[in-house]
Amino acid sequence: MSETHSLLATPDHPVWAALSPYIIGPQDADLPFAERLARDNGWTGAHAQRVIEEYKRFCFLAATVDHQVTPSDAVDQAWHLHLTYSRDYWERFCPEVLGRPLHHGPTAGGGAEQHRYFEQYADTLKSYEQAFGAPPPADLWPSAARRLIDDPRARRVHPRDALIIPRRAVRPLLWLAGAIAVVHFLYW
Structure with missing residues (x-):
């Protein structure tokens, strides 16, 4: 671990000391941020x-490492929502x-941008491990290939639609459908 990163996420680092207790949005909201x-x-x-904790870690990296960072999709969802709390984000958080x-x-968009974000995300994962002493949780921080090649093919779908x-x-549904088709064929 490099000397620069070995001290980054200590409790006495001023950015981490401010991030750790930070609660997003108004404290008295009927529907709190989380x-x-x-x-x-x-x-x-x-x-x-867990996502909020990882969002805080991402923000710590964004404020302290010497390269641009890219969030995981889950962390990006927290960031997007936080940005909608614009007064909190721009007047207090930043x-x-x-x-x-x-x-x-x-x-x-385009191939060059995909390559840039791929490298940036991979660097983010490396910096995370250096700063926090362990790799990020894989369920919230997938590999760069999954995050930037596979996941963008996904679509957000509302269950009512x-x-x-x-x-x-x-x-099991296919097996059941096959069994019904066989029974239907044999007896009808």
């Missing part, structure tokens, strides 16, 4: 809390917690 994040993404409250602005820049059948349920 609950809204969970609701909007179909996550449990515990999962949303100046008081991070000590600097943190802008969200989407890709311009589509019937969603998990892949693990498809095989």
Whole structure:
């Protein structure tokens, strides 16, 4: 571990000391940030809390490493939602917690941009491990290939607009359909 990164995430680092206790949004909201994040993404409250912790770690990296960083999709969902709390984000979080602005820049598209973000995300994963002493949790921070090649093919679907059948349920349904077809063929 390099000397620069070995001290980054210590509790006495000023950015981490400000990030750790930070709670996003108004404290008296009927729908607090964590609950809204969970609701909007179909996550449990515990999962949303883990994502918020990883969002804080991402923001720590963004404020302290010497390269641009790219979030995982889950972390990006927390960042997008936080940006909608614009007063909290721009008037409290960036100046008081991070000590600097943190802008969200989407890709311009194309092969060069995909390559740049691929490298940036891989560097983010490396910096995470250096700063926090362990690799990021794989369920919240997938590999660069999955994050930037496979996952962008996905679409966010609202359950009221589509019937969603998990892949693990498809095989038994196909087996059942096949059994019904055989019975139908044999007896009708």
